[in-house]
Amino acid sequence: MATVNLRSFRQVVNHNKGRMKRFLTKLEKKRPKGFHALEIEANQEVWGKTDCLDCANCCKTMSPTYTPEDIRRISAHLGMTAKAFKEKWLYKDKTGDWMNVKQPCQFLDLRTNMCDIYAVRPRDCAGFPHHVKKRMNADYMHMYKQNIEYCPATYRLVETVMEKLNSHK
Numbered sequence: 280m281a282t283v284n285l286r287s288f289r290q291v292v293n294h295n296k297g298r299m300k301r302f303l304t305k306l307e308k309k310r311p312k313g314f315h316a317l318e319i320e321a322n323q324e325v326w327g328k329t330d331c332l333d334c335a336n337c338c339k340t341m342s343p344t345y346t347p348e349d350i351r352r353i354s355a356h357l358g359m360t361a362k363a364f365k366e367k368w369l370y371k372d373k374t375g376d377w378m379n380v381k382q383p384c385q386f387l388d389l390r391t392n393m394c395d396i397y398a399v400r401p402r403d404c405a406g407f408p409h410h411v412k413k414r415m416n417a418d419y420m421h422m423y424k425q426n427i428e429y430c431p432a433t434y435r436l437v438e439t440v441m442e443k444l445n446s447h448k
Contacts, residue, residue: 283334283431292428299437300424307420311444321439322410329432335383335392341429342379343403345369350377356399408433 306314331337345353354364368385369377379385386395394400408430409422426433 283336285334285336285339288336288431288434292434295438296427299427299434299441302441303420303424303437306440317443318440321436321443324439325410325432325435329435331432332392334431335387336431337407337429338387338392338394338404339383342382342384343401343407345377345401345403349401349403352399353396353401356396410436 343349350361350364350369354361357364359367365377368380370380372378383389384394386400387393388395394404408426409419410433423433423437427437428434
């Protein structure tokens with residue numbers, strides 16, 4: 280597996296994100312026949328080359344949304360009340376969602392890129408980057424458009440799909 284250089288990744292994303300977002304907008308409107316199978320194949324290829332512990336950019340640059348169940352589960356794991364957990368680690372954003380007060384995530388070990396609360400991590404973290412759960416369809420295309428900037432696996436997935444579709448023309 281190739282090591283992720285986050286500085287280079289950001290440069291590549293900045294150079295290509297407009298083209299990739301236009302591609303995703305086209306897919307949002309119309310996906311070609313056999314697209315789902317191609318998406319599954321590309322997803323398997325990407326995860327065969329990706330090690331999240333090599334990167335952890337999501338934990339370094341994004342915050343999960345904490346559900347009430349996440350807050351109960353994590354605070355119990357840490358031996359805190361939900362109120363104390365929220366006061367210490369979270370804030371309520373303008374939409375009413377509970378988010379981390381700091382970045383990188385307070386639970387990320389920066390030496391190992393491992394999560395200190397992995398077994399009880401927020402549902403958002405457990406599902407990220409949501410490739411399999413939320414296929415490339417119109418309802419979730421916004422997620423892919425956002426995540427290409429944060430997740431090398433999402434970027435590679437979109438890039439791989441683009442290459443595969445272009446080779447079938």
